[in-house]
Amino acid sequence: LGNMVAGVAHELNTPIGIGITSTTYAQQLIAQAKDKDLNSLEMYKVVEALGESCDLTLKNLGFGRDLINRFKEVAAQEHTKFSYRFDLKVYIEDILSTLMNRYHFDDSAVEFNCPDQLMIKINPNSALHIISNLVDNSIKHAFSDSHVGKISINITHPQSHSLEISYTDNGKGMNAKEVENIFTPFYTTSRGKGDSGLGMTIVYNTVKSLKGNISCQSVLNEGTHFAITIPYHPNKETAEAPQKWRWRL
DSSP states (O other): OHHHHHHHHHHHHHHHHHHHHHHHHHHHHHHHHHHSOOOHHHHHHHHHHHHHHHHHHHHHHHHHHHHHHHHHHHOGGGGGSSOEEEEHHHHHHHHHHHHHHHTTOOGGGEEEEOOTTOEEEEOHHHHHHHHHHHHHHIIIIISOTTOOOOEEEEEEOOSTTEEEEEEEEOSOOOOHHHHHTTTSTTOOSOTTTTOOSOHHHHHHHHHHHTTOEEEEEEOTTSOEEEEEEEEOOOOSOOOOOOGGGGSOO
């Protein structure tokens, strides 16, 4: 709890502090404008500076909003309130296509295997949070700027009541300390680079909310592997899920 409180404080202090500074500067500009008879050029400069200050404040309020939304995502139980039946393969293919476009990666960067018409009934956002945060973690941390790596995702159901997800990247890997802390809230090796250290915590909590298990194995310079097992009860119906769930990314 102490680490989480410290993490929240650290992450929110920066955008809030910048917002306060820029707003204080705007107040000073307004006070100066009131005390002086400014010519048109001077007034233009004041207005321009006020605009820049407002832009900076709004930008950092946006950062704070996004961070709070990430904090809310950590509460994975919110993702399990509403369940829908959908085709897991089709849905994850759509997620991966969107992620590859976002990061300007070629589709060949991901090898994805999943049984056809694997119908499951969960909140689709649970699958979204697991897959998107795993891919995001690989792209941001495992692959260097000069190395566009490979990701392999294999989904099977070897037993009638379990779903297994094998996720592997061939990135730079992690040392023992990083593996030990991979699911710890706010733990990140990219502090100060826009990373809050919540992505893998969201994955862990989402898997646990589905009553599943997740483990991580990694060796420096040899990539990283995540093994996920989730209880699964087959749905005999094979009709496709409603179209709306295909694009809810």
